[in-house]
Amino acid sequence: MAEWSGTPAYEQVADELRQRIAGMKPGDKLPSLPKLQEEFGVSVTVIRMALAELRHEGRVVTHQGKGAFVADSALAGQTGKRGTTDLEADLREMKKLLKDLQQRVNVLETKSQGSSNS
Secondary structure (H helix, E strand, O other): OOOOOOOOHHHHHHHHHHHHHHOOOOOOEOOOHHHHHHHHOOOHHHHHHHHHHHHHHOOEEEEOOOEEEEOOOOOOOOOOOOOHHHHHHHHHHHHHHHHHHHHHHHHHHHHHHHHHOO
16 A cells, blocks of 8 residues: 655554554554554554554554554543644745745845856
8 A cells, every 4th residue: 555655664564553543542552563564565663653643643543462443532632732744834935935945045145246246
């Protein structure tokens, strides 16, 4: 499932799991790591990173040796925090805008220095 699109594989997996979790009930068990690994065609590290992101968002809870479960509805998606993916996208956009602004400033400074030397 994870395809090279410029978006990290763990984010792609986390996005797909978010959609699934939305249709599940609190306490429902997610598939095992090997099943998710096989289904998405990625390494176990990618699956663990995706689950860590979902755990950080309060969407899942994990229990060593038992698996990952949909978090209680009171917690799921109500952490008051924006998802990591949203923040990373915002940061990338801000970096792009900052780079563009720096290039514009450089052009203006070059023009200003050229006209003051004349």
